[in-house]
Amino acid sequence: MNGDDFTARLMSDMDPQLLNFVKTKVNSFIKWDLIRFFYENPNTTDSAENIARYAGRNVNAVKPELEELVESGVMETRSVDDLVVYSLTADEEMRKLIDSFILACEDRHFRVKAVYHIIRGMR
Amino acid sequence: MERTKTGIKGLDEMLHGGLLPQTANLVEGAPGTGKTTLGMQFIYNGIAKYDEPGLILTFEQFPQQYYRDAMAFGWDFRKLEAEGKLKVYMTSPEVTKVDLESVGGMIETMAREMGARRVLVDSLSHFERLTSDPVELRALQYSLINGLKREGLTSILTKETSSLLGETPSDESVAFVVDSYILLRYVEIESAIRKALLVLKLRGSNHDKDIRQFEIGPNGIEIQAKFEGREGIMSGSPHRTMAESFIEAFVKR
Numbered sequence: 001m002n003g004d005d006f007t008a009r010l011m012s013d014m015d016p017q018l019l020n021f022v023k024t025k026v027n028s029f030i031k032w033d034l035i036r037f038f039y040e041n042p043n044t045t046d047s048a049e050n051i052a053r054y055a056g057r058n059v060n061a062v063k064p065e066l067e068e069l070v071e072s073g074v075m076e077t078r079s080v081d082d083l084v085v086y087s088l089t090a091d092e093e094m095r096k097l098i099d100s101f102i103l104a105c106e107d108r109h110f111r112v113k114a115v116y117h118i119i120r121g122m123r
Numbered sequence: 124m125e126r127t128k129t130g131i132k133g134l135d136e137m138l139h140g141g142l143l144p145q146t147a148n149l150v151e152g153a154p155g156t157g158k159t160t161l162g163m164q165f166i167y168n169g170i171a172k173y174d175e176p177g178l179i180l181t182f183e184q185f186p187q188q189y190y191r192d193a194m195a196f197g198w199d200f201r202k203l204e205a206e207g208k209l210k211v212y213m214t215s216p217e218v219t220k221v222d223l224e225s226v227g228g229m230i231e232t233m234a235r236e237m238g239a240r241r242v243l244v245d246s247l248s249h250f251e252r253l254t255s256d257p258v259e260l261r262a263l264q265y266s267l268i269n270g271l272k273r274e275g276l277t278s279i280l281t282k283e284t285s286s287l288l289g290e291t292p293s294d295e296s297v298a299f300v301v302d303s304y305i306l307l308r309y310v311e312i313e314s315a316i317r318k319a320l321l322v323l324k325l326r327g328s329n330h331d332k333d334i335r336q337f338e339i340g341p342n343g344i345e346i347q348a349k350f351e352g353r354e355g356i357m358s359g360s361p362h363r364t365m366a367e368s369f370i371e372a373f374v375k376r
Contacts, residue, residue: 041186043204044213045229054185054213080228081221085214 011116014104021101022114025072027121030057030065032114035074038088039102042095045087074098124328127175127241127277130168131161133346137322137331142303144277146326147268149247149297151282152307156318157339158281160196161307162243163189164343165279167198170208175240178233178276179211180219182249186211196343207237216250220263223270234274242271246281247297261296268300302326307337310350310361320346 012019026032033055038044046054052062066086069075076089089095104110126141135141142148150158166177179189189211193200203209210233214222222228233239247264254260271278282297298304304324310317320337322330333349355361 041211041213043186043210046214046218050215050218080218080225083218083221085218 007116011113014110014113015100017097018101018104018110019117021097022117023121025069025074026101026114027118028065029118030055030061031069031074032118033057034062034065034069035098036102036105038075039098042088045085047083047085051086128168128173129161129165130172131164131344131346133335133337134161134320134344137320137333137335137346138303138325139328139330142277143325143327145272145275146302147271147278147280147300148303148305149280149282149301150305150307151284153284153286153309156307156309157337157344158283158307159184159189159192159243159245160339161305161344162245162279162281163193163198164196166209166241166243167193167196167200167203167343169241170203171198176208176237177241177243178230178237178239179209179243179245180230181211181213181245182216182219184245186213196341210237210239216253216263219267220250220253223267230270231274234276239274239276242276242278244271244278244280246283248281248283257296261300264297265300298324303330312350312361319350 026035034051037051037055041054044051044054048063048066049059051066052059055062066075066077070077070086073091073094074089075086077084077086079085088098105114124140125144126135126138127144127146128135128141129138150161152158163179166179169175169177179186181189190200200209200211204211212230212233214229219230222230234242244267247267250263250267251260253263268278268280280301301324303322303326306319306321306323308319308321310319318337318339319334321334322332335349336347338345338347350361352364354364
């Protein structure tokens with residue numbers, strides 16, 4: 001077994017559901033920030049422009065990430081008149097998964113592993 | 124007449140029993156005077172004392188800030204949300220405007236599902252970013268207020284004033300649109316800052332005209348006695364009345 005394989009195995013040593021969540025849903029640092037923001041402020045509904053403002057980031061960077069979070073079922077979108085607004089999914093299972101992810105992030109080892117997978121996914 | 128009690132001791136007495144149901148009530152003051160605390164207390168007391176679920180609509184301050192600030196007074200907003208009695212809802216004025224105008228909007232749905240009776244809008248000042256035209260702004264505020272009334276909600280709407288002390292330039296038009304108008308002011312007395320509360324207007328009812336002192340204590344806002352022997356409270360720099368000056372100069376010697 002080479003060093004890379006060993007690291008990969010070590011970094012994948014986490015709850016399989018959370019590992020899948022990190023690899024398929026979080027998969028970028030902007031998404032991570034957004035998920036944390038909506039976890040802390042769960043009843044937020046707003047346009048991409050305003051969400052970007054809340055997150056202190058550029059809307060051009062945030063909007064595609066929001067779209068991907070919608071596609072992966074973390075967020076929901078709806079049209080209000082001519083405005084497109086985003087909010088956290090109402091799906092209970094997904095909300096529980098988000099809660100588990102944020103709670104797991106309190107552990108430094110978990111965070112290191114999550115960062116590893118996100119960087120690998122971005123390559 | 125039936126009243127919607129704020130549950131804030133002293134304030135309900137000033138309002139001769141409380142706010143009128145399904146009305147819009149403006150609380151205006153400088154930063155830090157306690158507008159949001161008063162609003163949160165109104166919502167919390169509604170749930171805890173009168174079994175009236177409530178909504179908080181915030182346009183700038185993150186909900187997590189409300190959870191934290193409320194907890195400092197022993198009001199567990201997260202628990203109340205989990206029980207379905209409260210929702211701290213963050214959005215923007217532009218979304219709120221179109222949402223309230225649409226049928227089956229998010230606020231309407233939320234209010235109906237929860238059976239909400241009270242709402243805190245924090246703050247109305249943010250609607251000013253939608254237009255610089257005062258006529259259009261008044262129309263926007265009027266539309267918001269009517270949307271909330273349509274949902275059967277008694278609302279507290281906060282509004283910021285820019286200057287910390289003294290008379291503040293105010294957008295007077297909103298005072299005509301709301302049903303009651305409560306002013307919070309900083310007052311400088313003997314090199315210390317105190318806080319004053321005045322009910323300026325209560326449509327359809329008499330109310331206390333005294334300017335009362337208040338403090339933000341461990342349980343929220345506590346209304347105290349009126350400012351005795353002082354004049355010019357709302358100027359921010361009151362002075363003794365002539366009678367008080369006379370007593371101070373000659374009687375208390």
